[in-house]
Amino acid sequence: MELFQVVTLAEARRMLSRYWPLPGRKEVSLPLLAALGRELARPVVAKDDVPGFTRATMDGYAVRAVDTFGARESEPVILHLVGEVAMGQPAAVTVGPGQAVAVATGSMIPAGADAVVMVENTEILGEGRVAVFRPVAPGQDLVRRGADARAGTCVLPAGRTLRPQDLGILAGLGVTQVTVYEPWRVGILATGNEIVSPDADPGPGQVRDINSYTLAGLVRECGAEAALYGIVPDDLEELTTMVGKALAENHMVILSGGSSVGTRDLTVQVLADLGQPGLLFHGVAIRPGKPTVAAVAGDKMILGLPGHPVSAVVVFRVLIEPLLRYGSYDHLMAKGTVTARLSRTITSIPGREDYIRVRLDKGPDGLRAVPVPGGSSMISSLVQADGLITIPLEEEGLEAGTMVEVKLF
Structure with missing residues (x-):
């Protein structure tokens, strides 16, 4: 594959x-x-209907x-009160024509009833009678079985990332154990002779490793596990060894640096030799981020x-987060935008997608997106951006x- 045979972002996503x-x-x-x-x-x-019985959602009368x-x-309907259903107890009474049964929120609805009149719209008249001042429609103020x-x-398909409300429906179904996938494991390497660890004092021409920690945080935000494999100098043998180690221990490996055209940029060479199907692309029509390379081995x-x-x-x-977080690129704008x-x-410049960092300010006409x-x-430009x-x-x-639509961090 030729270096910088640039593909569009859509093409890169299709390949991955x-x-x-x-x-x-x-x-x-x-x-x-x-x-x-x-x-x-x-x-x-x-395995069962949830709820397992038709139940009242208001205190009142079935x-x-x-x-x-x-x-x-001015002209209430008078019904005969023929019983009561206590919370947590089966309904042992039936509602016939012209009859009512007292129920509480969560009570089982007795046979024959198809609605609940809120207690606020009734009045007890004595002698087993109740006045109803407002009509109700079938199904009103109750939840039907199932x-x-x-x-x-x-109820929940394979591939669903479990949310708190999903745990709730599972508990309602009596499910206390679920079969899930292990988290994606992602190995992260920084490359380049100019990179030193954060606890080192940089010499002339050197900078501390920012990317490893930023990328590890992004990976963990997606629910995946991140492992740092340190800094690898511009040495083909050492880079090949470390990439091989990271690949053996993880599902995905991310390298930062060493993907642009240059005599000491070895990433593409290492990726090309990993195995089939091999290099997918080198170069994506976006800014920033054009010299991105991807491979599958x-x-x-x-x-x-x-x-x-x-x-x-x-x-x-734009490329990795949707796969780790959602499993596909189908949820790109599902949430997190304003x-x-x-x-x-x-x-x-036409021919590439530009990604512009912005912060959000409140203006007289609503939210403003202010380019940073x-x-x-400059990592600080990301820190200042929303x-x-x-x-x-x-x-x-x-x-x-x-x-504009702002994709929030």
């Missing part, structure tokens, strides 16, 4: 999607609370809705990100005042 999710991830069985944030490996099918039609303040889940139906994925921190973060957000008015005109200055080597906006591939820029 052919191999994701990677095969071979292990399944584990976990207690319900331990499974929060983990990805279901098998679908969950309801009635036949038809018996309340025409009721009003409304949450029907026995035999799939067997059941492992390897990505080489540019060394500038902003470039590395942008590439992670609409804002662009504070000033920004220009772009700084080159792709999110990214995109200038599409075919556009030459965006005018001040344009309403």
